[in-house]
Amino acid sequence: MHNDMRHDETGFRLRSAAVAWSTRIGLAFLLVICTTPVGGWGHAADSIGLSTSPFVPPVVRLNLSEAMALFLKQNLDLLIAKYGIESSKGQQITARLFPNPVAQIGNVASFTQGNTLSKSGALTMQVQQLFELAGKRGYRIESAGFGVQSVEADFEDAVRQLGFTIKDAYYRVLVAQRRLALAEENRDRFARILDVNTIRFKKGYIAEVDLIRIRLQVVDFQSQVIESIQEGETARAELRQLLRLSPASKLELTTEMDYRRVDPDMGKLRSVALEIRPDIKSRRAALLQREADLKLAKAFRVPDVTIGAGYSIQGPQGPDNQQMAILNLGVPLPLFNRNQGGIVQAEVGVQSAQAALDRTVNQVENQVDVAYQNLLQSRRLVEAYLAGVLEDARSTFTIVERAYERGGATILDLLDAARTSRTIQQNFIEALFSYQHNLFQLESSVGQEIAS
CATH class of the missing domain: 1.20.1600.10 (Outer membrane efflux proteins (OEP))
Known part of the structure; x- marks a missing residue:
């Protein structure tokens, strides 16, 4: 118990000393502020790390x-x-x-007389170019x-x-x-x-x-x-x-x-x-x-010309398995426009x-x-x-x-x-x-x- 009392007394003395030291610092700071002239305040502020220099606009x-x-x-x-x-x-x-070429892919089949896509189908590939x-x-x-x-x-x-x-x-x-x-x-x-x-x-x-x-x-x-x-x-x-x-x-x-x-x-x-x-x-x-x-x-x-070239492959179950080359020429007829x-x-x-x-x-x-x-x-x-x-x-x-x-x-x-x-x-x-x-x-x- 005596130890606790001594501990409290020691803490109280330390706190009192800290308060007194803080008070002295504050009074000293106020004294500096009050005694520093207006023109010298900038130097005092610079001494403690503060910048009070006015903004200087750039000169062009x-x-x-x-x-x-x-x-x-x-x-x-x-x-x-x-x-x-x-x-x-x-x-x-x-x-x-130049105009872009046009690629076409098609599939042709007959559905008459019992034909189906697998029996009579033909794959057609063609490229056309406008000249x-x-x-x-x-x-x-x-x-x-x-x-x-x-x-x-x-x-x-x-x-x-x-x-x-x-x-x-x-x-x-x-x-x-x-x-x-x-x-x-x-x-x-x-x-x-x-x-x-x-x-x-x-x-x-x-x-x-x-x-x-x-x-x-x-x-x-x-x-x-x-x-x-x-x-x-x-x-x-x-x-x-x-x-x-x-x-x-x-x-x-x-x-x-x-x-x-x-x-x-x-x-x-x-x-x-x-x-x-x-x-x-x-x-x-x-x-x-x-x-x-x-x-x-x-x-x-003068109308432009479209030339196309392609290839056609008939399905494997066709009568003769025919393969055909395709070449066409397209020309608009300027009858009206x-x-x-x-x-x-x-x-x-x-x-x-x-x-x-x-x-x-x-x-x-x-x-x-x-x-x-x-x-x-x-x-x-x-x-x-x-x-x-x-x-x-x-x-x-x-x-x-x-x-x-x-x-x-x-x-x-x-x-x-x-x-x-x-x-x-x-x-x-x-x-x-x-x-x-x-x-x-x-x-x-x-x-x-x-x-x-």
């Missing part, structure tokens, strides 16, 4: 060429178009195949080949159209960045003016209404900063979607939106477009395919394909002409800004600002110069983007890049 740096390469690799619309090419190649394989005449297989192969060419040209045309879309989206991001930089420059500039004039107002050098006007102008520039940020985020989202990038990706575009003068030859552009535009290639291949289909439809007026309807449909298909080709050629010629004229007008506008208008607007604002600081201009003069400078610079950004947009449009209309 792309120039225009790299964006185009990534687009060609990952865009889902192009992947879907590629499947159409593989499907048309499958049809081309089918067109090359297509008048070049039907060749026309079918020719039609399928042109079909593949048409689908491949459609894929190239999808690359052409979507390539213009990706370039345009890329430059819309650059435009948003330029607008944001301009808005931030104007906001910061007027914020400094506001700070100086706040001091001047407190000393009684300017009226309160002038200070209010400057404050309102700062708010106006700040709203333009917010609008530019929103515009940039929307443009980046569209570009990420085209490039099939995660929304968490941070895009950094390295190509600058600089002016590059081009002076293309209109006559040469039109002839090049009619020669290499993928949609024209597709329409031409479709026309050749319809013509091959017409030749195939006319070939169906000479594929008159198929020929009419094929002729209409040729006419429709020719009309589609003519329409596409007319569209291409007009697209090239419109894009060329738009490029000339936008180029003229950009060069007018670069000839001195843009620099005049900036320098005028600076001159008026200095005059206002010396008391030689009013606050209304300063605000008017600021708005004029801002408007001119924004219009220049718009004109520069319009020029680049029209250049991309002309390249898309021609079907190739245009050198300077």
Whole structure:
């Protein structure tokens, strides 16, 4: 009994010691938490094996060429178009195949005059093969080949159209960045003016209404900063979607939106477009395919021949145990159906394909002409800004600002110069983007890049 009491007392002491030790550890941990500054908590967490580092989105740096390469690799619309090419190649394989032979096995018996299957049965085996005449297989192969060419040209045309879309989206991001930089420059500039004039107002050098006007102008520039940020985020989202990038990706575009003068030859552009535009290639291949289909439809007026060969073995209880070879020839008689309807449909298909080709050629010629004229007008506008208008607007604002600081201009003069400078610079950004947009449009209309 004494041993049990000593055992209980020992257990109680051990439990008490464990509780006291746990309490000390908990108090020490709370002390560390309370005494660790907010900025140093990350180091304390790392020291005990916890990670508190924020998520850093992946940065994707792309120039225009790299964006185009990534687009060609990952865009889902192009992947879907590629499947159409593989499907048309499958049809081309089918067109090359010969008709399968037909195997027949039969049993012939007489049941008259007391005959039975075992007495008069004959086993017949025969193989028949259809032979297509008048070049039907060749026309079918020719039609399928042109079909593949048409689908491949459609894929190239999808690359052409979507390539213009990706370039345009890329430059819309650059435009948003330029607008944001301009808005931030104007906001910061007027914020400094506001700070100086706040001091001047407190000393009684300017009226309160002038200070209010400057404050309102700062708010106006700040709203333009917010609008530019929103515009940039929307443009980046569209570009990420085209490039099939995660929304968490941070895009950094390295190509600058600089002016590059081009002076293309209109006559040469039109002839090049009619020669290499993928949609024209597709329409031409479709026309050749319809013509091959017409030749195939006319070939169906000639009936195909079926040749069969076989062997017949009569049962062992037959009168002479006869064995016979079989050879037959089957030819449909084209008395009624000479594929008159198929020929009419094929002729209409040729006419429709020719009309589609003519329409596409007319569209291409007009697209090239419109894009060329738009490029000339936008180029003229950009060069007018670069000839001195843009620099005049900036320098005028600076001159008026200095005059206002010396008391030689009013606050209304300063605000008017600021708005004029801002408007001119924004219009220049718009004109520069319009020029680049029209250049991309002309390249898309021609079907190739245009050198300077």
